[in-house]
Amino acid sequence: MNTFIELLAEKGFEKITIRDIAERANINRGTVYLHFVDKFDLLDKCIETYVALLLNHCANQADTNLNAGAFQSVFEYLEENFTVYKLLLSNEGFGFFRRRLYDIIAQTVTEVVGIKSENQAFSNGVTTHFLTSGFIGVLEWWINHSMPCNVKEITEQLMFLLEPYTKHLVSS
Structure with missing residues (x-):
């Protein structure tokens, strides 16, 4: 690989x-x-591996809250492994990586929102996909623009933008 x-x-x-x-x-x-069957199989296995590495890092570092520590952990890992993730996110035709990452993050967001929500309005698909799309969009922008701000700055900005949602989610 x-x-x-x-x-x-x-x-x-x-x-x-x-x-x-x-x-x-x-x-x-x-x-x-x-x-590997062919180079497409190798690409699929590579994508699965790098998605799993990112998720394993996050699982080891963060809890099940939408908090600054969780986001900071993701961006620190991406910063450390910038070259590989930029390559996987920026290549045309590698929508596989983005889709797989989107699905996993959406599942995590659904679980967090469903478990932590005090307000039923926040436990539907709209909230999940809004939050997931926003996070993936910011992540892609940050990687594709060669990390134009540092980990602390991007984490603070995300937390500011997510404040209306995190108010409705109970931290454990």
């Missing part, structure tokens, strides 16, 4: 071949095919 990411940065997905991956990784093409 590391070789694939390197080649992705250099050549772009369309120009990568299994031969390129094998040669760069100093392995036989057959070895690549033992693990």
